[in-house]
Amino acid sequence: MVCISIDQTALLHSRALCFAGAACDLRTNSPELARVLEALSITTDEAAQSGFHMRVVVDESTVEGAGEPHFRGLHHVVTASFGRSNMFLFDILRRTLSARVSVGVARDYRFWKEKLIPITLGVLGAAMGLVPVHCACLELDGDGLLIAGVSGAGKSTLSVALSEEGFNYVSDDWTYISQSRDGIVAHGTSAPVKLLPDAVRHFQNLRGHRLQTSMNGELAYELDVAEVFGAQVERACEPRWLIFLDRTQDKGAVFTPISYADARVYLNSSVERLPPQLGDAAAMREQTIECVALLPSWRLQYGGTPQFAAKELREFVAHRRQEICV
Amino acid sequence: MTDDRCWHPDLLRRFVPTPYVFGRYDGPNRFLVESNDLEIALNVRQSVIAHRQADRNGGLICKLIRDSANPDDGSEITIVSNGTLRVLYLGTGTILIHDPERSELLGFVARNVKAHELVSSLIPALLDK
Numbered sequence: 448m449v450c451i452s453i454d455q456t457a458l459l460h461s462r463a464l465c466f467a468g469a470a471c472d473l474r475t476n477s478p479e480l481a482r483v484l485e486a487l488s489i490t491t492d493e494a495a496q497s498g499f500h501m502r503v504v505v506d507e508s509t510v511e512g513a514g515e516p517h518f519r520g521l522h523h524v525v526t527a528s529f530g531r532s533n534m535f536l537f538d539i540l541r542r543t544l545s546a547r548v549s550v551g552v553a554r555d556y557r558f559w560k561e562k563l564i565p566i567t568l569g570v571l572g573a574a575m576g577l578v579p580v581h582c583a584c585l586e587l588d589g590d591g592l593l594i595a596g597v598s599g600a601g602k603s604t605l606s607v608a609l610s611e612e613g614f615n616y617v618s619d620d621w622t623y624i625s626q627s628r629d630g631i632v633a634h635g636t637s638a639p640v641k642l643l644p645d646a647v648r649h650f651q652n653l654r655g656h657r658l659q660t661s662m663n664g665e666l667a668y669e670l671d672v673a674e675v676f677g678a679q680v681e682r683a684c685e686p687r688w689l690i691f692l693d694r695t696q697d698k699g700a701v702f703t704p705i706s707y708a709d710a711r712v713y714l715n716s717s718v719e720r721l722p723p724q725l726g727d728a729a730a731m732r733e734q735t736i737e738c739v740a741l742l743p744s745w746r747l748q749y750g751g752t753p754q755f756a757a758k759e760l761r762e763f764v765a766h767r768r769q770e771i772c773v
Numbered sequence: 774m775t776d777d778r779c780w781h782p783d784l785l786r787r788f789v790p791t792p793y794v795f796g797r798y799d800g801p802n803r804f805l806v807e808s809n810d811l812e813i814a815l816n817v818r819q820s821v822i823a824h825r826q827a828d829r830n831g832g833l834i835c836k837l838i839r840d841s842a843n844p845d846d847g848s849e850i851t852i853v854s855n856g857t858l859r860v861l862y863l864g865t866g867t868i869l870i871h872d873p874e875r876s877e878l879l880g881f882v883a884r885n886v887k888a889h890e891l892v893s894s895l896i897p898a899l900l901d902k
Contacts (some may be wrong), residue, residue: 448898453855502855517844517865520785521836521879524858524872528865531846534853536860536870545855722787 470498477505584617591684596692608757610678802832810839
């Protein structure tokens, strides 16, 4: 039997970090892991209502990489393992992530960036007033545009095309929403943009990059959007509009208003049901979802290239701004 | 868009129905066993709760899920403790969690673990510090 005590007094390396607006108080026995997480930390002006604790013991005796993910949860506790050496324990009520990982995983920058940080925000977010929504987010001159759509609807390709149209990139798939004094704030993480293989038809600069197997088993390009496409990355913005993407075979673009009720149904489908033990967190999350659902919302039905849709959206935003000014 | 799109896949298996429920009060202490597996529910009721009552350790709420989808991968036991939670892993497929502050024992039991083994060795290893 192996016994591991995650005793924070023995975790001598501490850092005050921030992910998607959520403060993270890290303690670990590994200076290397502290550096990896520090490099991923993003400070924004708009913080979520509260933060979380991260306690990580790095087991120097094993270098085993991240294995197959396995998740389970009951009441206020969620567990995740990535092989037998990498175990994560999320205590949602106490907003704490405790973990034991191998040296191999501690050094794996991509694992933390692409998997563990987004997972942590998804699991503990509910207790921190941070709601994950299945939307891309772009920003133009201070105005945020949330782009919703089921997987495969084209959120990521449109996000890249919009960033080529002058929008600042916040996220392409999952955006984290918190409430602020003045309204709501949309936060991105430093997760890479994920483009499916057929995106190479629209973006010449994908040639030369390799397809990788992503966490859900799909083959995709997972790339740093700033590095590959020269996008300007914004960490947070205030969302003004919510767009539901609907690709059609017919060329053209049609915007149709969406009701509050339909927007709410979609947003609720983005989040996991919470157990009764997390009633306060569920109530806080409901409030935030309500604020997002109250944003002016449209369905964009479009056929054609992502570049075409990006131009249409740019015009749409310009018109909406004129309406506000008038 | 209709309401049938508001679908929540239970990826964490948080909402597996647990029809086998045994409960009793011993003074202020509440004992409750919930499971989706009758054998687990009966064994835990007989063993853990009786033991706990004899020790006057206070109440305990147990929710244990027989998880056929879990990998039964290995026999190594790892116990992780963070000061508030204590977790026992048998491989990665069997996971037992004890929250003493909330008097809760939660867990997923892989298909290769017998109810008798659960109550005679795994739960005592988790609860006996």
